[in-house]
Amino acid sequence: MSRRHTLTGAAVAALMIAPLIGPGAATAGTPEPFEYRPPGELVAGSGQGRFDETVYVPGMRFPIEEGPAFANSQVWGAGGSQGPGGGQCDTVNYSYPWHDNYCETRSWDMPMCPSGQGHQGQDIRAATCSAGVHWTAAAAAGTVTSIGSYSVYVTGADGTRFDYLHGSNAVVSVGQSLARGERINRVSNQFGGTPTTVHLHFNIRRDVAGFGVVYAPTYMSLITAYQELYGLVGNGQGAIDQESSSCAAMVGWAQNGEDPEGAATVLVAFDGAEDDPAATVIEALADRPRPDLCESLGSCDHGFEIEVPLRLRDAALHEARFYVIGGGGTAVELEDGPFSFTCDPPPLPAGVRRELEAPEVMAQWGFSPLYQVAWAPEAELAGLAAGSAFPERPVLVVSDGDAGQTRWLMDPGYKRRVESEAIASAWGLPWSEPETWPAEVLDGVPVGTPLRATPFLVTSDDGIVVAIDDPQCALTEDGQLDPSCMPEGEDDTAGSAGDDLPGGTGGTDGIPVPPGAVGEGEGCACRSQRSRDGAASWWSLLLVAGLARRRRAGR
């Protein structure tokens, strides 16, 4: 089935009158409407694309100064080495629809491609097939950080790098600051002495948690930038209900004029416009019944009620601007905005603070920095004792000797009971897909406190994210619970080796109470410790468990 995204009505008109708009707008109108194939849909036979509608760089400027421009494959297009024949200047290469070619078949590491390998960016042809005519333009304000024989790199304030390849006639120098839209070079066919086809190869190089610096998908960012270039304003309407909005939720309605009965997509930009690189922009659906709108709009399900992100409940003044994505154009700001709010953070729970040492930890756990991280004054946070580093990744296990299938979270040095599916869900743990560990490995792991009902993550102005958690008893040199941590009257072997546990690991109705694990806020003889140094040996235990499982599987 073929699906095309087409700009119709006002969008087409805007495209055709674009030359009249003024400086910086498109100068070469085209009688055909802008169409694009969906992201991830590559030319047949050219590999497996990434189906991803994320706009990785909201507010990006189109990287060629003027339109029209045509995003499509050089290799699999007419005149390309894998193409259907013809020449690079064939009109088919200079017509819509656009085709994504991120992840097109290549043989190099590309962790964001489904196959792990692929083409790193997007090929874009300018208005004509002539080399050295059409200017490229800065996709964002930034600094020229490199000029090679056929590359120019521009780095934005946040470290996102925009790559312009195969250009000529550069008018910039290394170290030069560029404004958004400023000229860089001309679209050409430079390729280190051997010409390629005339096109701009455009990359977005960005630090993505979980990988480090990678080539991010460009296609959707290019589409929104192209719509902006042509002044294609979407067809939509809506309003904010200031009276009903509060720290609990932001309330309003929105309708997409191209799909008047469907759920409209609303953008909320915090502390800036939706195209401001410094703003935080979220998208949500306006799909809630609003009977009061039925008559006026012709359909009812256009309400939205959007949570104020936890991270922005920081006692500071914030401003939210609202937009609706209409059909075939840029977002339309809703009436009666912006909504300003100052919300108090939730109170800090008692416990120790455990640092999430890298964004990779956040990504491994699937936590949201915006919605799951609270803010607290630095002094208040510093008042909590420092605990060990937060686990690098979630490992939920059951013992192969435990018929009750008690779930344990492996926390470096300890195993901690996960008492219900609801708790597992709150932490993003795969309750129904735990790893099965050999009893002889799991039994030897000291029991820590049960996992709290929900994670509580918090940061201060320094940006360091910590989890507030229960203190754990210190471990002896041989990795067992320190007997001095025992509350009076407890069996000093309990939990140390699991030998009192049914099935060797799990409790029945009374899971062994770890020494000192007496609940939030209660004192005990526990000593918190930082166990970064022990982390390596801990993760080696995970490896041992994995190997043991493999051995068993091989029997």
Add this chain to the structure above:
Amino acid sequence: MRMVIKRMAVGAPLLVLWGLGCGATPSDEPALQERSAVDDLEVRAPSRGKVRGGERMRRTVQWPAEATRALAAYEAFDARGRAAIDESPVPVLVPGPELALDQREVLRGPEWYSFWGHREHEGVEVTVTLQASRMARVYPGVRPQPGPHTLRGREGLVTRNEGIWSASWIEHGVAYDLGLECAPVDAAPCDDQAEIEALAEGLLYAGGQGEAGEAREKGRVMR
């Protein structure tokens, strides 16, 4: 039409409340509609949006010991480059001075530094780039994958984009990205993947703002 809708949206609930408060029975249809809307709001929690462009999260820099600093690498730069190194928010790694380059520059931004080196010799142009960032983006559903290569003792990625080699890894808590471009494309040292890996291995720590600089920076930050 918008103003009408807005007035209706605000006014209708008020009218209903006014009517109930006075003991009057509001007309059936609007009352039912209002109840239905309120019920819906009660049963559905507010939506959480999906963040466009990823959620920003600053990496925690682990500054190398001062003793590991290669002064010769630092002194290979002019005053402007040294100033950029001194103020860099992340540890500056650079190729050693023994790497023959006609030009070498260090630039810095609020969250990054970059190195650029260039030489042209016997018809071969070589460009070396290196950048490190402390501002990561977290994307929902993107789970970490270990890079299949080993770079500087760490998991890393090696890729080649239009003939330009790139190697990336995480070190000192921040994300590094090394690039190597040649013209002609396959001239040495771009003719072998081992070359960029060797270039990565040979990088030296030239400096940065360090923990003291971070503290100063923090003092300047206003919430």
